[in-house]
Amino acid sequence: MTADSRPHPTPPDGRPADGTASSDASGAERWEGILVVVEQHDGEPRPVSWQLLGQARRMAARLPGCPVMALVMGHQVRHVAQQAIAYGADVVLLADHPALGVYRTQPYSDVTLHVIRTHRPEIVLIGATYTGRDLAGAIATRVPTGLTADCTMLDVEPPPSRLLQASRPAFSEKLMATILCKRHRPQMATARPGVFEALEPDPSRPGEIRELAVTLDESRVAARVVRIERQTRTVRLDEARVIVAGGRGLGGPHGFRLLGELAEALGGVVGASRPAVEAGWIGHEHQIGQTGQTVRPKLYVACGISGAVQHLVGMSGSEVIVAIDKDPQAPILQAADVAIVGDLYEVVPALIQEARAGRG
Numbered sequence: 001m002t003a004d005s006r007p008h009p010t011p012p013d014g015r016p017a018d019g020t021a022s023s024d025a026s027g028a029e030r031w032e033g034i035l036v037v038v039e040q041h042d043g044e045p046r047p048v049s050w051q052l053l054g055q056a057r058r059m060a061a062r063l064p065g066c067p068v069m070a071l072v073m074g075h076q077v078r079h080v081a082q083q084a085i086a087y088g089a090d091v092v093l094l095a096d097h098p099a100l101g102v103y104r105t106q107p108y109s110d111v112t113l114h115v116i117r118t119h120r121p122e123i124v125l126i127g128a129t130y131t132g133r134d135l136a137g138a139i140a141t142r143v144p145t146g147l148t149a150d151c152t153m154l155d156v157e158p159p160p161s162r163l164l165q166a167s168r169p170a171f172s173e174k175l176m177a178t179i180l181c182k183r184h185r186p187q188m189a190t191a192r193p194g195v196f197e198a199l200e201p202d203p204s205r206p207g208e209i210r211e212l213a214v215t216l217d218e219s220r221v222a223a224r225v226v227r228i229e230r231q232t233r234t235v236r237l238d239e240a241r242v243i244v245a246g247g248r249g250l251g252g253p254h255g256f257r258l259l260g261e262l263a264e265a266l267g268g269v270v271g272a273s274r275p276a277v278e279a280g281w282i283g284h285e286h287q288i289g290q291t292g293q294t295v296r297p298k299l300y301v302a303c304g305i306s307g308a309v310q311h312l313v314g315m316s317g318s319e320v321i322v323a324i325d326k327d328p329q330a331p332i333l334q335a336a337d338v339a340i341v342g343d344l345y346e347v348v349p350a351l352i353q354e355a356r357a358g359r360g
């Protein structure tokens with residue numbers, strides 16, 4: 001890296017920090033390993049990072065000798081690096097610096113770029129969150145290789161090709177496209193939260209933390225963070241343990257007030273099918289499914305949702321599915337662990353009562 005405003009992570013293994021690495025895959029044997037960029041805010045890692053580490057481990061099992069690396073950036077985040085090992089990383093590259101305390105595109109992309117150039121991973125995975133999308137886009141403009149954004153499936157072809165199969169909905173979500181990056185390295189993808197399963201964390205897993213020496217001239221970073229305002233009403237479907245979701249069967253926005261009560265009694269949040277969102281009964285941030293979010297809570301309660309495949313694809317990874325529908329033929333009842341045939345306006349109030357009694 002040049003001696004300018006950019007952070008200067010020193011490669012701990014003596015490899016040249018030349019920043020001139022060719023991205024041509026003809027030297028593909030020199031690009032090795034899967035790198036997962038871990039996202040954290042205020043020292044709190046986002047679950048998508050552990051989900052990506054789990055998928056990286058599954059893919060590495062098909063590539064003999066392939067290490068799984070994690071990049072942790074932030075300030076006072078060594079505990080996140082330790083967690084990354086428990087979730088499947090062999091090596092964690094730790095960039096810990098006050099200037100990385102809050103996410104900003106320039107220093108984060110500089111560090112990531114430097115790690116890509118010096119450690120030459122054949123695959124780079126980033127969560128398709130707001131932050132991850134910003135970071136991946138910034139890197140993709142500076143590394144001459146491809147980026148497949150917003151993937152819902154990731155796999156890898158075994159040697160000799162070692163190609164990342166990055167799949168995502170395409171053509172207005174009507175088909176799944178699998179995109180290969182044959183000629184350049186690294187192969188980069190962002191993946192939606194909730195689609196992959198994290199490994200069970202194992203604090204006794206062996207792994208190595210390598211600290212990158214980051215120097216940064218704060219005065220030359222273009223963006224300053226003046227104030228952070230959190231939206232208190234932001235719904236975190238991808239991290240919820242309990243989701244109570246409603247569909248067209250609610251018959252109007254009033255139904256979501258009832259579902260909100262059940263969600264509150266169960267310690268969960270409210271989700272929705274697309275027609276309910278399109279009718280304006282609830283915000284788009286609540287939509288679950290192919291064009292919404294993918295979720296895998298411990299408990300998913302579907303109320304007045306028929307179970308179209310575009311909805312099922314977003315929630316079938318839930319641990320326990322309870323479905324309430326008045327039509328005994330509704331497909332959601334087949335997908336459910338507990339199927340309740342009945343009017344949701346009779347069943348849900350009874351569930352609220354039970355849940356409140358259970359809590360009290």
Ligand code: FAD
Nearest residue numbers: 247248249273274289290291292304305306325326327344
């Ligand atoms: P419906 O299919 O109309 O089902 C309503 C259900 O409520 C029925 O089963 C009915 O019996 C039941 N019901 C009615 N009244 C009551 C009552 N009082 N008590 C109990 N049950 C009752 N959909 C999504 O959800 N998410 C997506 O991301 C998504 N993406 C899509 C992408 C594409 C490209 C396309 C083509 C479609 C997509 N869809 C998506 C739409 C999807 O195909 C279905 O149309 C939609 O999921 C149906 O929503 P629903 O189950 O709420 O409504």
